[in-house]
Amino acid sequence: MIIRQVQPGDEEAIWQILSPMLKAGDTYALPRDWTREQALTYWLAPEKQSFVAIKDGRVTGTYYLRANQAGGGAHVANCGYVTASWAAGQGIAKAMCAHSLEAAREAGFRAMQFNLVVSTNLRAIGLWQHMGFVTIGRLPGAFQHHEQGDVDALVMFRHL
Incomplete structure (x- = not known):
């Protein structure tokens, strides 16, 4: 597997990964009806490294890395990861997370924080725990799951 920065021409492959995730509405606090342009503008924003x-020659996942906050919080990184639905279970998310931890270290970040991990996303929670993240907070009913109603969200953190 190769993980590299986004290059011109990757946009359609990224959209093909983001679109089903957005429509599903069960892992990210993003509008389910975002257009291709809106999703790519968000994912590839200038303040992010994407x-x-x-x-096997196909884009199977995408992630971004950014500062979690500005100013006094800029030493903590934040990431978002999405694996193509057809590539689930192949270690893509684990590889992207490992890559992001190293990229964050190289960029001078001292920690990484996930601000809103949906409590029903058990696969992601298990992976983040395996990668050294701990739950430092639980936000009751903070995510409107389109099928399960209001569910909790976790704040997860690890030092780099």
Whole structure:
């Protein structure tokens, strides 16, 4: 697997990964009806470093890395990861997370924080725990799950 920064021409492959995630509405606090342009503008925003994971010549996942906050919080990184639905279970998210931890260290970040991990996303929670993240907070009913109603969200953190 190769993980590299996004290059011109990657946009359609990224959209093909983001679109089903947005429509599902069960892992990210993003509008389910976002257009291709809106989603790519968010994912590839200038304040983010965006990456793709390539396996067997196909883009199988994407992630971004950014400062979690400005000013006094700028030493803590934040990431968002999405694996293509057809590539689930192949270690893509784990590889992207490992890559992001190293990229964050290289960029001078001292920690990484996930601000809103949906409590029903058990696969992601298990992976983040495996990668050294701990739950430092639980936000009751903070995520409107389109099928399960209001569910909790976790704040997860690890030092780099």
